Amino acid sequence: xxxxxxxxxxxxxxxxxxxxxxxxxxxxxxxxxxxxxxxxxxxxxxxxxxxxxxxxxxxxxxxxxxxx
Numbered sequence: 356x357x358x359x360x361x362x363x364x365x366x367x368x369x370x371x372x373x374x375x376x377x378x379x380x381x382x383x384x385x386x387x388x389x390x391x392x393x394x395x396x397x398x399x400x401x402x403x404x405x406x407x408x409x410x411x412x413x414x415x416x417x418x419x420x421x422x423x
Contacts, residue, residue: 370378405411 370381373381
């Protein structure tokens, strides 16, 4: 655990030593995919939980002759 903490401290010092633009670009390149993955995973978990309790998403209405 000491090695991980030491590595993290070094990475943190390196990141804070960069100027704003590289910091922002690096954070966006990492955080956008991480947040998108977390949102997708959370959506799947919640959809599965709703399906387990019998509350599914309504089916979209199909085409019928009255729409013509």
